[in-house]
Amino acid sequence: MSSTALELRHLETLLALAECGSLSKAAARLFLTQSALSHQLKALESHYGAALVEKNVRPLRFTAIGQRLLALARAVLPQVAEAGRDVARLAQGHAGPLRVAVQCHNCFDWLMPAMDAYRSLWPEVELDIISGFVVDPLPLLDRGEAELAIIHDPREARPNVIFSPLFRYESVALMSPRHRLAAKPWLSAADFADETLITYPVPDEMLDVMKHCLTPAGINPKRRTAELTVAILQLVASGRGIAALPSWTVGNYIDRGYVVSRPIGPEGLRCDLYAATTGAGAEASYIKEFIALTRTQSLTELAGVSAL
Amino acid sequence: MSSTALELRHLETLLALAECGSLSKAAARLFLTQSALSHQLKALESHYGAALVEKNVRPLRFTAIGQRLLALARAVLPQVAEAGRDVARLAQGHAGPLRVAVQCHNCFDWLMPAMDAYRSLWPEVELDIISGFVVDPLPLLDRGEAELAIIHDPREARPNVIFSPLFRYESVALMSPRHRLAAKPWLSAADFADETLITYPVPDEMLDVMKHCLTPAGINPKRRTAELTVAILQLVASGRGIAALPSWTVGNYIDRGYVVSRPIGPEGLRCDLYAATTGAGAEASYIKEFIALTRTQSLTELAGVSAL
DNA sequence: CTTAGGCTATGATTCAAACTCATTATCCTC
């Protein structure tokens, strides 16, 4: 009983637990270790003298008491967040423009809903996408032509650029259910050699499967390109070749049996996304909030995505 | 900028600041030092990069940002408190009876409103007052005839009794505005020697002015007794004698000029009130909450009362 | 039955936040 009291930190934890369904996943989302959450939860439970969650069932289940506190978290945390935004607005006069440079086509799929959500919270921010599909958007930050860039690797530490992790996704190979490779549990680089690879019309460097798998293996399959994700999927479904896309883009098509997905490599091909800002941008809270929002929104909405 | 985030603790502080009007008073209420609040506030302000309060004016004033956070505190803390109560209810089955033993007549004046507030929060608790006006109510706790006692001194540490501070009040001397002693800025024990002292009909030990001032000085004035506070005040107003009552009981009568009040002794006569429970009772959260509620309610509602 | 893999628990340790203490500074009032 007693000792340290309830704090907002605990409510954040409960919320993350509810959304992730396990201590370890929630820990990753909160940028903490699993051990930290275990200790924290134990302290809370001994504070109330009762269990808050049942952990021997997956996903973990909340007890009645846990549910009550979870309800509190759901009620209170949005209010706190809103107050935080209001304070940020009051503190730093007006917000500036927020131009987001994206590297890849895929990003549109998840960025759009996040941007809509953000716009309703920060109506006064001028939010734009810069979609030049440049290979390296970082110079845009240096030149002051963008405030934020979405990129794949926090490469060699630049002087004035700060990287914030967004999330990790898996690129999966897609093919017709009747495709000969559909019989394999996973695809190796060699499997692509004699196939037609269907991609966006961008340089190889910007294609996950090429950059991290085929190019290193010295394999360069035939190509066919399409601008839109749906067009690529149509081509795949009709057996014109195979594609490699993030797993979350294709949920519907798989459910309906139009295409099947297979991991690339025995472990699957994981890719990490980061947000890059200038040092100044990382200070501005309307930019910090954009990063936090896109991150949590993606983690909850996108299937097969995990925290970094 | 940045570093540690907002926590409920900070909201508690802001609320206390708003109610007390100064760092040091708020600190006393929160059982912290003035230094702690100063540091805490400074950390908060550097977190937001802006001032939250103007401290060079009394009572201190909130900035726009401070007001926004204060509004958050007012919105959020009650929700947290209610969740806490719900959890306590869920955790420990049903609440038991709560019999409060009071030592003094005065206590009724502030206890009644607090009890009303408590009843609406904990409807299932059977709340009663035991008003035997015993000199020492502690044995009632031992014998299990009361769960809580309101007493004046946390006397020699009993084995199984726990004391929680409630508040400090001032006992003031009351007399007709035309009384000869009304000319003095404060009254000494000797001033009482030739007066008629109007009191409740209880033993001397239970009268602040006797126990802490007159009896030690060997002075024992004539007496006249009345059961009700209003009756005492009527007698005083009509010049039948002087009385000594807690300062908060007499606000109206002084405002209307019926009576005047003077400190007893050069520093005034301060008395402390404590809640006493058994060890078991101190664990039960419906009892802890009763203590916390009466304390804060008294501190905010009663004039001239301060934290301990 | 055993083993492997995903989760969780635990104890030791580290580290920093938050508090207290003692003192100094500021401000208001007389």
Add this chain to the structure above:
DNA sequence: GAGGATAATGAGTTTGAATCATAGCCTAAG
């Protein structure tokens, strides 16, 4: 300009919230 209340500051201490490394537990598969 002295005195009293209030706040700020810096040093020092305590506390508790993390991490790390490791052990335990459960389920499912061989």
